[in-house]
Each structure stands twice: as structure tokens, then as C-alpha cells.
Amino acid sequence: MAATAQVASLAADVISTPEESLWRVVLRRFSRHRLAMISCAAIVVIFVLSLFARQIAPFKPDQLAVGHYFLPPGAVEEKTGLTHYVGTDNIGRDYFSRLVYAGRISLTVAVVTTAISILIGVTVGAFAGYYGGWLDSVLMRAVEFLATIPILPLLLIISAMLLRNEEAIPIPKFMLEVMGTVMLLSPNDARQALLIILVLAALGWINDARLMRGTILSLREQTFVEAARSLGASDAQIILKHMLPNAMAPIIVNASLNLSGFIVTEAALSFLGFGIQDPIPTWGNMLAATQQFMFDRPWLPLVPGLPIVLCSLAFNYIGDGLRDALDPRLKL
Amino acid sequence: MTTYLVRRLIQMLGVVLLSAIASYLLLNFAPGGPLSGIRQLQQQNNRMRLTAEDFARIRAYFELDLDLPVRFTRWLVGQPRGPLVIAGQSFLGDMVVGCRQPIEENFETGPGEFETRVVGCAQAVQLKDLEGRRVSNGVLFGDFGLSWTILRDRPVADLLLTRLPKTLQLMGLSTVLALIIAIPLGVYSAVHQYSRFDYTITTLAFLGSAMPTFFFGISFILLFSILPKSAGLPYLPPGSSEAVRAYTLPWFGTIQPDTWLDVLLHLILPVTVVTIVSVAGFSRFVRASMLEVLRQDYVRTARAKGLLERVVIARHALRNALIPFITVFVFALPGIFGGAIITESIFSWPGMGRLFLLALQSSDYPVAMAMLFITALLTVVATLLSDLMYTMVDPRIRLS
Numbered sequence: 001m002a003a004t005a006q007v008a009s010l011a012a013d014v015i016s017t018p019e020e021s022l023w024r025v026v027l028r029r030f031s032r033h034r035l036a037m038i039s040c041a042a043i044v045v046i047f048v049l050s051l052f053a054r055q056i057a058p059f060k061p062d063q064l065a066v067g068h069y070f071l072p073p074g075a076v077e078e079k080t081g082l083t084h085y086v087g088t089d090n091i092g093r094d095y096f097s098r099l100v101y102a103g104r105i106s107l108t109v110a111v112v113t114t115a116i117s118i119l120i121g122v123t124v125g126a127f128a129g130y131y132g133g134w135l136d137s138v139l140m141r142a143v144e145f146l147a148t149i150p151i152l153p154l155l156l157i158i159s160a161m162l163l164r165n166e167e168a169i170p171i172p173k174f175m176l177e178v179m180g181t182v183m184l185l186s187p188n189d190a191r192q193a194l195l196i197i198l199v200l201a202a203l204g205w206i207n208d209a210r211l212m213r214g215t216i217l218s219l220r221e222q223t224f225v226e227a228a229r230s231l232g233a234s235d236a237q238i239i240l241k242h243m244l245p246n247a248m249a250p251i252i253v254n255a256s257l258n259l260s261g262f263i264v265t266e267a268a269l270s271f272l273g274f275g276i277q278d279p280i281p282t283w284g285n286m287l288a289a290t291q292q293f294m295f296d297r298p299w300l301p302l303v304p305g306l307p308i309v310l311c312s313l314a315f316n317y318i319g320d321g322l323r324d325a326l327d328p329r330l331k332l
Numbered sequence: 333m334t335t336y337l338v339r340r341l342i343q344m345l346g347v348v349l350l351s352a353i354a355s356y357l358l359l360n361f362a363p364g365g366p367l368s369g370i371r372q373l374q375q376q377n378n379r380m381r382l383t384a385e386d387f388a389r390i391r392a393y394f395e396l397d398l399d400l401p402v403r404f405t406r407w408l409v410g411q412p413r414g415p416l417v418i419a420g421q422s423f424l425g426d427m428v429v430g431c432r433q434p435i436e437e438n439f440e441t442g443p444g445e446f447e448t449r450v451v452g453c454a455q456a457v458q459l460k461d462l463e464g465r466r467v468s469n470g471v472l473f474g475d476f477g478l479s480w481t482i483l484r485d486r487p488v489a490d491l492l493l494t495r496l497p498k499t500l501q502l503m504g505l506s507t508v509l510a511l512i513i514a515i516p517l518g519v520y521s522a523v524h525q526y527s528r529f530d531y532t533i534t535t536l537a538f539l540g541s542a543m544p545t546f547f548f549g550i551s552f553i554l555l556f557s558i559l560p561k562s563a564g565l566p567y568l569p570p571g572s573s574e575a576v577r578a579y580t581l582p583w584f585g586t587i588q589p590d591t592w593l594d595v596l597l598h599l600i601l602p603v604t605v606v607t608i609v610s611v612a613g614f615s616r617f618v619r620a621s622m623l624e625v626l627r628q629d630y631v632r633t634a635r636a637k638g639l640l641e642r643v644v645i646a647r648h649a650l651r652n653a654l655i656p657f658i659t660v661f662v663f664a665l666p667g668i669f670g671g672a673i674i675t676e677s678i679f680s681w682p683g684m685g686r687l688f689l690l691a692l693q694s695s696d697y698p699v700a701m702a703m704l705f706i707t708a709l710l711t712v713v714a715t716l717l718s719d720l721m722y723t724m725v726d727p728r729i730r731l732s
Binding site for chain 1: 693
């Protein structure tokens with residue numbers, strides 16, 4: 001009886017104290033992380049630039065200015081009076097416009113890949129953690145395998161295989177059209193970007209699944225889950241309503257780190273010639289294509305390199321800030 | 333211990349076999365393949381006319397006329413090489429193991445779309461036809477077959493061996509350097525946690541692991557070779573592993589190719605890039621593991637005994653902190669063989685990483701497969717090695 005009274009008074013306390021909502025607390029803690037806030041601003045700028053690529057870029061990304069090869073930064077085209085802010089590349093395409101369009105493609109690839117890998121990873125991880133069984137052991141073997149094998153060669157092989165016969169891989173037409181609209185590409189070019197997304201997501205989801213599995217495993221033993229079960233909640237209810245909200249912190253932090261990782265990996269694949277191919281601009285393949293000219297025009301490879309570095313660092317810092325804000329004890 | 337080792341070795345063999353099968357399937361089911369180029373050429377210009385016989389010969393050269401399982405066992409163990417011979421009598425000579433000339437027909441799959449399908453076989457390959465055909469001794473026995481395109485008809489092993497020294501040079505040197513730099517850095521920043529030094533190192537390590545390698549490479553070429561060269565200062569060569577002809581550097585004078593100075597100068601940039609990236613990872617790891625150990629009771633005991641702080645850290649803490657580091661380090665070993673793909677391609681370093689890229693670009697599957705296979709083998713060996721080393725350094729761990 002005394003215990004009940006105590007619980008009641010505790011509950012009354014909790015109810016009567018004005019409480020900040022969880023997200024407000026997170027936001028407050030996050031805003032204290034100065035580097036993360038700066039990173040957020042940088043990311044917003046880059047996203048806005050890419051979102052308004054069509055309005056901001058003075059030229060079309062694949063528009064050739066015959067004869068105007070290697071124009072210096074700031075050169076003005078006489079006919080139209082438009083400025084080549086960073087000059088033109090070796091076949092006379094406006095470098096700045098390509099950069100902006102490339103941002104749209106590189107960022108879309110990273111964001112979509114992250115979304116796909118979270119979706120798959122969370123589902124598989126939740127099932128594996130909750131039910132165990134063969135899915136769990138397969139998942140753990142895959143995790144172990146990936147922890148030992150160097151990832152880059154694997155990605156290179158997969159993408160070499162996929163890109164070699166792009167046309168044979170069935171991708172629904174509407175998906176190509178949607179992706180094409182998002183990335184400002186023709187449906188045919190969007191196919192390449194989609195394949196790269198698939199390549200990256202093929203190995204990318206596993207880390208999310210591992211994290212999710214671990215969290216679910218520890219949550220399974222918690223009393224609130226037991227309570228839910230004793231109240232007759234179904235498995236689906238327990239996983240979706242009770243466990244998932246509690247398991248999201250590491251996933252959110254990891255998503256931010258993934259964004260950085262996917263941007264760099266996509267750039268690396270494109271840089272090595274196994275990613276998105278040249279007429280389509282991405283930061284990675286622009287860098288690769290202009291590396292040979294760096295002796296005379298060092299800005300050509302540096303300019304597309306900067307946004308890669310910037311995005312990579314910014315997403316890393318945001319991840320850091322999110323980790324501090326969501327759960328300081330979290331270790332990834 | 334012996335039973336443990338035997339069990340582990342059997343397991344290892346299984347894993348290696350699995351990875352061999354996986355890599356073989358990956359590369360063989362990959363559409364494209366060595367014939368697609370020829371087909372395309374034939375479709376594009378009609379000048380290049382291949383007769384059916386030519387085509388069959390080319391297919392036989394790549395062993396594409398054999399069924400997949402037969403092809404695979406020939407690749408893996410070099411068998412079958414002909415009919416089964418038992419006590420002087422041959423068996424199964426008539427068994428069909430492939431098709432020399434498939435009959436292809438075009439089917440209309442949609443409006444205006446055609447697909448070529450194999451409908452039958454004009455001339456089958458029998459087991460007895462395999463006699464006298466060129467075959468490798470099998471990957472399991474260390475024969476990786478012949479290269480298809482990079483060095484046509486030369487053994488893959490030769491190709492790998494010409495590239496291996498350069499990669500070992502680059503990766504070995506940078507791994508040793510990374511260790512020498514990372515361990516003291518990690519220890520120092522763990523001992524002085526939250527000091528200014530620690531913050532600096534943590535931030536730098538963060539930058540080092542977040543920055544893409546190719547950006548490091550390119551900015552280093554810019555900083556240490558293009559800018560100094562245009563400023564008339566001594567500069568570092570931006571690529572390749574040795575010069576082709578003699579070159580003149582300010583202060584150094586003329587440098588002949590392939591002298592130790594030339595080799596050294598060429599090594600500096602790529603080694604630095606690989607080292608920085610590894611140091612970033614290693615030092616973070618050492619720091620974390622050292623922090624963990626410094627909190628332990630036995631460290632407090634050692635301090636309470638009145639031991640010098642130096643002794644506590646070097647003898648009591650560091651030795652224990654390095655135990656988990658073994659795993660990290662041992663798993664870097666396959667990388668030493670495989671090379672740093674990105675760094676090698678930026679600095680056009682003639683090592684394994686670039687060979688791998690080249691093999692993928694030119695569809696030289698035997699080379700790519702050999703490298704995958706060796707990497708898998710090394711990884712498995714590394715796992716065993718790290719487990720054994722654990723038992724050596726940490727008596728609490730018993731293998732069973």
C-alpha cells in the first residue's frame with residue numbers, strides 16, 4: 001500500500017513539473033555543439049545550391065562551348081554575357097554549372113542510399129534481434145565477413161559488373177523517371193545513378209542492421225518491454241511502438257555518418273572510373289577527369305574536391321553533435 | 333591446442349573454398365565477359381567478320397565452351413583433364429561437358445526488341461576432348477592460370493610478382509611508420525586526456541579519417557610538387573615509382589633514375605598519404621583502448637605501489653592496451669598485399685591496387701580473381717594469427 005502511494009506521489013511530481021519535450025532537449029543540446037551548428041549551416045547552403053541548380057547554374061552542365069576550352073575563372077561569354085565563374089573544363093563545359101548539378105546528383109545518391117540502407121538495416125536488424133534464428137546467424141556472418149574483407153575492392157567489382165551491362169538490369173521505368181527528375185537527368189542517365197545507389201546500399205545496410213540488432217537485443221531484456229508483453233501486446237506492437245522509438249538514437253547518428261561515408265565512397269568510385277560516368281557530372285568524376293590538368297590549372301581538381309571534403313566533414317560533425325545530443329554514452 | 337588448430341585449419345579451408353566459389357561465380361555470372369567486346373565489334377562494323385569456327389575457337393580459349401561446374405573445377409584444382417583413367421582403361425570419355433557451337437536464335441521479346449537465346453547445341457564437347465587442352469594446375473595449388481588481356485598468355489602469378497614488391501614497399505613502409513607514430517600519439521593523448529594536445533590530436537585524427545584519400549593525394553601533389561616547382565624550390569615527384577630519365581632538382585642537382593635518392597623521393601608522397609590515413613585510425617584506437625586500461629584497478633595498484641608514472645604507463649598500461657590493437661593491426665595485413673587502390677591510382681604507383689583496377693577495366697578476370705582469392709586467403713590466415721597472438725599475450729584467453 002505504501003509503495004503504491006509512493007509511486008502515485010512520484011507520478012504526480014512528474015506530471016506537475018513542466019516538462020520539455022524530448023526533441024526540444026535534443027535540439028537544445030545539439031545547438032550547444034558549435035562545430036555541428038556550423039556544419040549544419042554549410043550543409044544547408046550546399047543543399048540549397050543543389051536544389052536550385054537549374055536557377056543558379058548559368059549554363060547547362062553538358063553544354064559545350066566549342067573552342068572555349070580551359071577558360072580561366074571569371075571569363076565572360078561574349079554572346080550571352082554569362083560568366084564562367086570557375087572557367088571551363090577541357091572540352092569547354094562550364095565548370096561551375098557542372099559543379100552545381102553534380103552536387104544535386106552526389107547528394108541525392110548519398111541521401112537515397114542512406115534511406116534505403118536504414119530501411120533495410122532497421123527491418124533486418126529488428127527481426128534478427130527480436131527473433132534470433134537463422135536470420136540472426138546469417139546477419140552476424142555477413143557482419144563478420146564485411147569486417148574482415150576490404151570493402152573498396154568488393155564495391156569496385158560489384159559496380160564493374162553492374163555498369164558493364166546497365167541495360168540488362170530491370171529497373172521500373174517510373175523509378176528512373178522519378179530519380180531523373182530529382183537529379184535533373186534523363187531517365188537513361190538516372191539508371192547509372194540508381195545502379196550506384198544499389199551498389200552502395202548493397203553493403204551499406206549491414207552496419208545499420210548490426211546496430212539495430214544490438215539495441216533490440218538489449219531492449220528485449222528491459223522491463224518496459226516485459227510490461228508491454230504482459231499486457232498482451234503483439235510482437236509487432238512491441239517492436240514498432242515500444243522498441244523502435246528507443247532504438248532510433250544510434251540509427252540517426254549512424255545515418256549522419258553514413259551520409260558522409262556514401263558521399264566519399266561514391267566520389268571514390270567515380271574517381272576510379274567505376275561510378276557514374278563522365279557526361280553526367282559528379283564531384284568524383286569531375287575530380288578524376290581534371291586530375292591530369294592540375295599541373296597547369298590546379299583549381300580544376302581542387303574545386304570539385306572541396307565540396308566532397310566539406311560534406312564529409314560536416315556530416316561527421318553533425319553526427320558527433322547528434323551523438324552528444326541524443327545519448328552521450330553512445331559509442332559507435 | 334592441436335585439436336583446436338586442426339579444427340581451425342579445416343574451417344579455414346572451408347572459408348577459402350567458399351570465397352573462391354563466390355568470387356568465381358561473381359565474375360562468371362557477371363554479364364559482359366570476355367566475348368561481349370567481340371560481339372559488339374562485330375555488330376558495329378561489318379568489316380570484322382568472324383566465322384562460326386573463329387567464334388568457337390575464341391570461346392574455347394576462354395573455356396566458355398565448358399559447363400560452369402567443369403570450368404570451375406578446372407580453375408580450382410585443374411581437373412578434369414580428360415577421361416577418367418582407372419587401371420589403364422578410360423571411362424566416361426563420352427560424357428558431355430560443354431558445347432562447342434551453341435545454336436542461337438533471336439526471339440522477339442517485345443515490339444522491336446530481340447533477345448538471343450541458346451536453343452541447342454550443334455557440336456558438344458566431350459570429356460575426351462579435354463585431353464591435351466591447356467589447363468592450369470588449379471588455384472588451390474597456387475596456379476592462377478594465364479592472364480587474358482593485361483599480359484596475354486603470361487601466367488597471372490608473374491604479373492602479380494612484378495607488382496608485389498612495389499606494393500610491399502609502399503604499404504610496408506607506411507604501416508611501420510604509422511605504428512611508430514600512432515602508438516606514442518595515442519598513448520600521450522590518452523594519458524593527457526582533455527589536454528590541449530589531446531584535443532588537437534583528436535581533431536586531427538578526426539579530420540584524417542573523414543577526409544577522402546584522393547583529396548589528400550591531390551592537395552599533396554599541389555603543395556609539394558606543383559607549387560615548389562613553379563617557385564623554383566626542390567619538389568617531390570608527383571607520380572610513378574621511379575623516374576624515366578634523369579631530372580634536375582634545385583639544391584639536389586641532377587638525379588639519375590633508379591638510384592636510391594630517386595626511389596626515396598618518389599616514395600615520400602604516397603607513403604605520407606597512406607601513413608596519415610592509417611595514423612588517424614590507429615591513434616584513435618590506441619587512445620580509446622589506453623583510456624580503458626588506465627581506468628583499471630591494477631593501474632591504480634601500480635601507482636599506489638609508488639611506481640614511477642613512466643613505468644606504470646609503459647609496463648602496466650600500454651602492454652595491456654595494445655592487446656586489442658593486435659586485431660586491428662593483423663587485419664591490416666591483407667591490405668598490405670592488396671595495396672591502397674586510391675593512393676596508388678593518384679600517384680600512378682605501379683602496385684597491386686592499380687593492377688586490380690586495370691584487371692577490372694580490361695576484364696582480365698583471372699587476374700582479378702587471383703587477387704580476390706589471395707586477399708581472402710590472407711584475411712583468413714590473419715584471423716587465425718590474431719587469435720593465436722591473443723593467447724600468447726593474454727594468458728586469460730584459452731583456445732578451445
